[in-house]
Amino acid sequence: MGEIYLDNAATTPVSSEVLNDMYDKFKNNFGNASTLYQLGRQSKEILEDSRHVIAKSINANDNEIVFTSGGTESDNTAVIRTAEARQSLGKHIITTSIEHEAILKPMKYLEDHGFRVTYLPVDEHGNISMDDLKDALDDDTILVSIMTGNNEVGSKNPIHEIGELLKDHQAWFHTDAVQAYGLLDIDVKKDHIDLLSTSAHKLNGPKMIGFLYRRNGINFTSYIMGGDQEDKRRAGTENIPQISGFATAVKNLPSEKKKQRRETFRRFKREIVDGLTNNGIAIDVNGSMSDNTLPHVLNIWIKGISTYVMQTNLDLAGIAVSGGSACTAGSLEPSHVLTAMFGKESPRISESIRISFGAYTTDEDIQKLVTEITAIVKRLKKGNKK
Numbered sequence: 549m550g551e552i553y554l555d556n557a558a559t560t561p562v563s564s565e566v567l568n569d570m571y572d573k574f575k576n577n578f579g580n581a582s583t584l585y586q587l588g589r590q591s592k593e594i595l596e597d598s599r600h601v602i603a604k605s606i607n608a609n610d611n612e613i614v615f616t617s618g619g620t621e622s623d624n625t626a627v628i629r630t631a632e633a634r635q636s637l638g639k640h641i642i643t644t645s646i647e648h649e650a651i652l653k654p655m656k657y658l659e660d661h662g663f664r665v666t667y668l669p670v671d672e673h674g675n676i677s678m679d680d681l682k683d684a685l686d687d688d689t690i691l692v693s694i695m696t697g698n699n700e701v702g703s704k705n706p707i708h709e710i711g712e713l714l715k716d717h718q719a720w721f722h723t724d725a726v727q728a729y730g731l732l733d734i735d736v737k738k739d740h741i742d743l744l745s746t747s748a749h750k751l752n753g754p755k756m757i758g759f760l761y762r763r764n765g766i767n768f769t770s771y772i773m774g775g776d777q778e779d780k781r782r783a784g785t786e787n788i789p790q791i792s793g794f795a796t797a798v799k800n801l802p803s804e805k806k807k808q809r810r811e812t813f814r815r816f817k818r819e820i821v822d823g824l825t826n827n828g829i830a831i832d833v834n835g836s837m838s839d840n841t842l843p844h845v846l847n848i849w850i851k852g853i854s855t856y857v858m859q860t861n862l863d864l865a866g867i868a869v870s871g872g873s874a875c876t877a878g879s880l881e882p883s884h885v886l887t888a889m890f891g892k893e894s895p896r897i898s899e900s901i902r903i904s905f906g907a908y909t910t911d912e913d914i915q916k917l918v919t920e921i922t923a924i925v926k927r928l929k930k931g932n933k934k
Contacts, residue, residue: 551867555902556904556909557844560749562752563753566793594792595791602794602798615758615778616782619758621772622759624654626693630768638688639664640686641691642719648726668680670703672890674698674703676705685717690720692721694710696734697725700885701845705723721742722741723745726750727750736763745760770782809907813844816905820918823914823922829850830852832848833848834896846904849896849899862901870903871900
């Protein structure tokens with residue numbers, strides 16, 4: 549039985565173009581980019597060419613891109629190093645209640661070390677209120693960290709409006725764009741973003757490589773200490789094959805292709821919701837079906853069927869979906885995102901699945917998913933009546 553993979557928000561398969569590029573670099577460009585001889589100079593050229601491709605993708609300057617091991621390191625660096633560097637100006641930080649753990653755990657760490665953190669609430673669509681943000685902002689605020697789009701329910705935040713609000717405030721503006729980069733068009737200058745985190749494995753690139761955008765003028769010491777790589781901003785020998793693979797993945801996603809994918813993925817969402825509803829399956833969307841959401845994430849409440857039971861039955865049918873964030877999927881703890889949206893007593897917390905699309909998702913995959921969920925629900929409902 550062929551596997552139907554519908555958990556692309558967790559990770560994506562590496563594209564053949566990226567694999568071929570990385571193989572070539574592993575084989576032919578193994579030189580250390582910090583050395584002066586020819587092999588090293590070749591690696592340095594690949595490094596800087598890749599940096600240029602990635603900088604251009606968000607309208608940044610080349611020297612504002614710092615390569616990291618991925619989204620978690622980028623998030624940790626932005627949050628912790630900002631707090632440490634700016635604590636003489638204040639010790640207040642603002643974030644949201646539905647951030648990824650790579651933000652929430654550093655925030656808890658900072659709270660344990662004397663910082664004050666405001667967690668903005670969200671409504672039942674997973675959206676923050678700009679009025680809440682304005683009310684929370686004060687003269688002590690040194691950092692606002694708000695994700696571009698949520699990894700569990702796909703809600704998007706008003707990044708441009710936040711940037712406009714903060715452009716004349718002392719607080720630096722960081723956004724975790726791990727789920728959004730590769731699908732949305734991002735312009736760090738237009739949106740007044742100071743710090744931005746990404747990871748390559750969300751857009752058919754390799755794992756364990758990402759970047760932190762640091763606007764020129766944003767200064768703090770290296771989070772990873774050692775050598776002077778990345779202009780003394782991130783120690784460690786640069787992983788040239790991974791970085792080159794990341795750039796290849798980015799080059800494979802021009803604006804027009806991203807637009808086409810957004811349209812296709814929104815159609816997939818409608819087909820799933822309409823298909824299940826027309827088959828008599830009681831569902832509700834956790835979040836929103838509007839265009840103002842991440843197009844590749846659909847989180848649905850399948851009423852009366854536990855997340856574990858639905859995931860297990862779909863797995864037996866050869867379909868991979870998630871119960872929430874992949875980073876906490878093995879935990880018995882309920883989704884903090886759904887809890888923030890609906891309250892800890894809501895049945896949605898234990899009866900919802902996340903479906904997420906990618907470059908290789910087909911119409912046949914969507915039809916098969918609808919057919920299997922319908923069959924599973926009807927079989928389980930019938931068994932419960934006996």
